[in-house]
Amino acid sequence: MGNYFNTLSLREQLNQLGEAEFMDGSEFADGVDALKGKKIVIVGAGAQGLNQGLNMRDSGLDISYALRQVAIDEKRASYVNTTEAGFTVGTYDDLIPSADLVINLTPDKQHTAVVNAVMPLMKKGATLSYSHGFNIVEEGTIVREDLTVIMVAPKSPGSEVRQEYLRGFGVPTLVAVHPENDPEGKGWAQAKAYAAATGGHRAGCLKSSFVAEVKSDLMGEQTILCGLLQTGSILCFDKMVAEGVDAGWAAKFIQYGWEVITESLKHGGVSGMLDRLSNPAKVKCFEVSEELKDIMRPLFQKHQDDIMSGEFSSTMMKDWAEDDKNLLKWRAATGETAFEKTAPADIDISEQEYYDKGLLMVAMVRAGVELAYETMTEAGIQGASAYYESLHETPLIANTIARKKLFEMNRVISDTAEYGCYLFDHACKPLLADFMKSVDTNIIGKDYNDGIDNGVDNVTLIQINEVLRSHDIEYVGGELRGAMTAMKQIALG
Numbered sequence: 001m002g003n004y005f006n007t008l009s010l011r012e013q014l015n016q017l018g019e020a021e022f023m024d025g026s027e028f029a030d031g032v033d034a035l036k037g038k039k040i041v042i043v044g045a046g047a048q049g050l051n052q053g054l055n056m057r058d059s060g061l062d063i064s065y066a067l068r069q070v071a072i073d074e075k076r077a078s079y080v081n082t083t084e085a086g087f088t089v090g091t092y093d094d095l096i097p098s099a100d101l102v103i104n105l106t107p108d109k110q111h112t113a114v115v116n117a118v119m120p121l122m123k124k125g126a127t128l129s130y131s132h133g134f135n136i137v138e139e140g141t142i143v144r145e146d147l148t149v150i151m152v153a154p155k156s157p158g159s160e161v162r163q164e165y166l167r168g169f170g171v172p173t174l175v176a177v178h179p180e181n182d183p184e185g186k187g188w189a190q191a192k193a194y195a196a197a198t199g200g201h202r203a204g205c206l207k208s209s210f211v212a213e214v215k216s217d218l219m220g221e222q223t224i225l226c227g228l229l230q231t232g233s234i235l236c237f238d239k240m241v242a243e244g245v246d247a248g249w250a251a252k253f254i255q256y257g258w259e260v261i262t263e264s265l266k267h268g269g270v271s272g273m274l275d276r277l278s279n280p281a282k283v284k285c286f287e288v289s290e291e292l293k294d295i296m297r298p299l300f301q302k303h304q305d306d307i308m309s310g311e312f313s314s315t316m317m318k319d320w321a322e323d324d325k326n327l328l329k330w331r332a333a334t335g336e337t338a339f340e341k342t343a344p345a346d347i348d349i350s351e352q353e354y355y356d357k358g359l360l361m362v363a364m365v366r367a368g369v370e371l372a373y374e375t376m377t378e379a380g381i382q383g384a385s386a387y388y389e390s391l392h393e394t395p396l397i398a399n400t401i402a403r404k405k406l407f408e409m410n411r412v413i414s415d416t417a418e419y420g421c422y423l424f425d426h427a428c429k430p431l432l433a434d435f436m437k438s439v440d441t442n443i444i445g446k447d448y449n450d451g452i453d454n455g456v457d458n459v460t461l462i463q464i465n466e467v468l469r470s471h472d473i474e475y476v477g478g479e480l481r482g483a484m485t486a487m488k489q490i491a492l493g
């Protein structure tokens with residue numbers, strides 16, 4: 001075993017990185033048929049395991065859960081949640097031998113052990129599935145030749161996989177078949193049926209590869225999706241409090257602010273989000289976000305480079321070998337930040353106030369989304385994939401912060417994402433230190449429009465609108481959102 005990506009020729013690396021073909025709705029005409037009546041066993045009932053299983057059962061599939069004996073004996077959350085939801089639950093020995101499809105939804109760190117335990121029990125010709133390709137791409141696991149290996153990777157936290165399905169929509173999903181493991185040629189049919197069962201086809205699915213999924217997923221989660229939302233939350237909160245804004249008000253503003261401002265991002269792209277600002281505020285936000293992009297670009301590039309080379313995965317795997325020493329230390333430190341420890345005030349903040357008093361947050365979102373998109377596509381990831389992994393998923397992560405701040409985000413995302421989030425945060429906060437010193441509360445905490453003339457220079461505004469609207473992410477996003485006919489507004493606050 002070794003890094004699979006690094007064993008490929010450059011040509012093959014680029015081929016696999018560039019795989020992301022948008023799947024037309026007609027590709028899902030057969031719905032879940034390819035898996036109807038098949039025995040599907042999910043290993044692990046955490047963020048993805050439980051929520052995917054609930055969707056798939058509601059879509060008419062036969063789902064049961066294989067848990068560790070110890071989880072059953074100790075009646076752990078996985079056992080309680082699955083049995084209370086009425087699923088059949090058993091041990092590997094009880095359930096794996098008769099499974100047609102085994103879905104591995106345990107943490108990435110456990111994949112080698114889980115696959116080694118499950119594989120000998122799987123019947124000839126069965127299928128093994130993942131929702132993230134780390135084990136195959138970064139660890140180079142080789143799966144038994146008779147087994148089909150597929151991936152259905154929701155570009156969303158598990159909690160939102162369920163919430164969006166219940167709203168009649170879904171989350172964008174990358175599907176793939178491992179080229180080394182498709183002995184019967186049934187991989188794509190099964191992967192499509194599985195994606196349809198989770199509701200993913202209603203939001204948009206890409207025919208992709210394990211390699212493209214891993215190299216984009218790691219990048220999105222470390223930078224815009226989790227890393228920058230963590231850094232932004234801490235810095236904006238500390239700034240407001242240092243400048244005399246009430247701490248309870250500031251805690252509420254940050255906790256719910258990301259969710260409110262990114263709802264317009266999800267529906268109307270970066271331009272749609274900035275259109276929610278007054279004209280002078282938009283001009284200011286543009287300038288601030290350009291400055292942020294210049295400061296943070298090298299950090300985004302470093303993360304992508306380390307992901308591509310395998311440096312990131314080997315660093316994280318060293319931490320796995322040391323019982324997650326750093327992950328646990330960094331998780332505890334996050335819990336001690338003033339933002340996490342301050343209770344949100346029981347006051348009303350109107351939807352428009354979040355834009356008018358949160359100009360810096362809007363600027364951070366624009367800078368982070370565009371930088372993540374630019375860095376991914378420069379590295380060979382297709383635009384559609386980069387869009388799902390940055391712009392569309394940011395609001396879904398923001399939903400988790402609105403529930404219970406950074407604690408909830410870091411609880412729901414994978415351990416892999418959490419580790420990368422802290423790495424980015426620790427590098428980004430010092431990088432933004434001087435910038436934050438230059439910031440005034442008129443761009444975070446106070447209404448930017450208070451006491452200013454509402455006039456702007458015509459030419460400047462036209463040029464800014466042109467720059468925003470002509471970014472590649474806006475073209476790609478416009479097309480992808482065109483296919484999201486079932487997308488719903490969420491209830492805010």
Ligand SMILES: NC(=O)C1=CN([C@@H]2O[C@H](COP(=O)(O)OP(=O)(O)OC[C@H]3O[C@@H](n4cnc5c(N)ncnc54)[C@H](OP(=O)(O)O)[C@@H]3O)[C@@H](O)[C@H]2O)C=CC1
Pocket residue numbers: 043044045046047048049067068070071076077078079104105106107108110113114131132153154155156157158159412413414415416
């Ligand atoms: N979190 C997310 O939203 C997303 C995750 N993914 C991917 O989905 C996969 C699952 O991640 P996630 O849902 O976060 O995982 P979780 O951490 O939520 O998974 C917890 C579950 O895994 C079980 N588990 C842990 N260790 C083992 C083990 N050694 N053997 C068997 N079962 C074990 C736990 O069992 P027990 O109850 O016994 O403790 C529990 O049921 C990962 O590949 C991840 O990258 C992809 C997209 C988003």
Ligand SMILES: CC[C@](O)(C(C)=O)C(=O)O
Pocket residue numbers: 154155156157158217220221225226397412413414415416417
């Ligand atoms: C953003 C983090 C994620 O990749 C996800 C929810 O999509 C994860 O690994 O949890």
Ligand SMILES: [Mg+2]
Pocket residue numbers: 154155156217221
């Ligand atoms: Mg992801």
Ligand SMILES: [Mg+2]
Pocket residue numbers: 132217218221414416417
């Ligand atoms: Mg991930």
